[in-house]
Amino acid sequence: MLNQTHALMEIPKNISIKQLRLTNITDRSKVKHMPIDNALLHTLGSIIIGKNLDLIFIFRDGNVISTCPESWLQVQQPDQLKKNFEWTYSEWTQLWMKYVPII
Known part of the structure; x- marks a missing residue:
């Protein structure tokens, strides 16, 4: 069952954003864009959304990206x-990802 749920992940066509803009907390000039696409979802294990809107992305290879809102x-x-965090993010929207555990 686990293999089946992780075999195919699809992004809904009506997502309002295509990527998250991440800024490194230590080096503010270092900016990355995390595309929200099928490639991301195939490597992503789960997302933890904290009560204060911090986001932790846990990838299947064991890597973790911890982010907090830029306003922090x-x-x-x-x-x-x-x-506790490596990156800030400047844009997030509520979305539902099929088969991705969001805690």
Whole structure:
């Protein structure tokens, strides 16, 4: 059953954003774009959405990307944030991903 649910993941056609803009907390000039596409979903194991909208992406190969909203930098110092997070994100939308566990 697990193999079946992870064999095919599809992105709904009506997603309003195509990528997340990630900015490194330590080096603010380092910006990456994480495309929200089928390639991402084939490598993604699960997403944890915290009660304060922090996002943790857990990939099947064991890699983890921990992100927090960019607005947190206005409230907390980067040194405090980088204890738990590597990246900030500037755009997120509620979406439903078929077969991806969102906790």
